[in-house]
Amino acid sequence: MNVKLLLQPDCTKVLADCQSKKKILEHIAEIASTKLPDLTCTDILASLMNREKLGSTGIGNGVAIPHGKITPKGEPVAVLLVSHPGINYDAIDNRPVDVFFALLVPEDQCDVHLQTLASIAEIFDNKDMLKRIRSAETDNDLYNVIEAA
Template sequence: MKLSSLISQDCSKAAVLFNSKKRILEFISELAHEKLPHLPQQDILSALLNREKLGSTGIGRGIAIPHGRMNNVEEPLAVVLVSKTPINFDAIDNRPVDIFLALIVPDGDNQQHLKTLATIADKLNNKEFCKQLRTAKSDAELYQVIVSQS
């Protein structure tokens, strides 16, 4: 699976500036709602927040993979944000997070969900890829990094 099949340029945002976990999740849900207008933005936010209640999706090294399962979603949707300033996200290594690769996935398709998460985690394990994400100066440049690496 290619990351570029999950992410569109309008869901790739470089140098965003937020100061809290809740606010970044709100922004992710706003972007996802624009791509999935049949899903209320508040429902998307609730799915992301409910998953965070189970344990932080901050996987360490400044990276988080917030995700939520939802009914009425046909295909996984990803949103990539790179924060200008890292924020506290309760990551497993207690380091602030600046790369957010969020997923909205169909409810019930556990195999596909796990496969998608594994693909994303594998890509984000590449230090050079993460460095390129962090140094992208525009949304278009960030999207180009994603397309070129996937």
């Protein structure tokens, strides 16, 4: 699924005071839970944390794609966070991570999930785009950067 369709306006956030991986994931879970009434914030956080335990989702260049599973029927939910400054996220290139594109995806939709990951990677592979994402000053600016992509 295309990133623009996936990301809803109130699912972007620019953070200034985040110190740890856990805090980032808590912010993500909190935002995602407003879109997933069947799941609690705690469930979502557990799903995201369990995935990180299998290996960091920090894919390099200051970008991470935390993700977790939701029930098969649900619609996927995306959350985009930018944290200033970046935090230690055990990324593949050991660089601090400041851009987080989180995904809560239904189970058993492997091919759809791969297409979604590909469209996320395309956005973050674009240096100009990444620069605009990092310089967004408000939650709304951040949303508009993706919308305009």
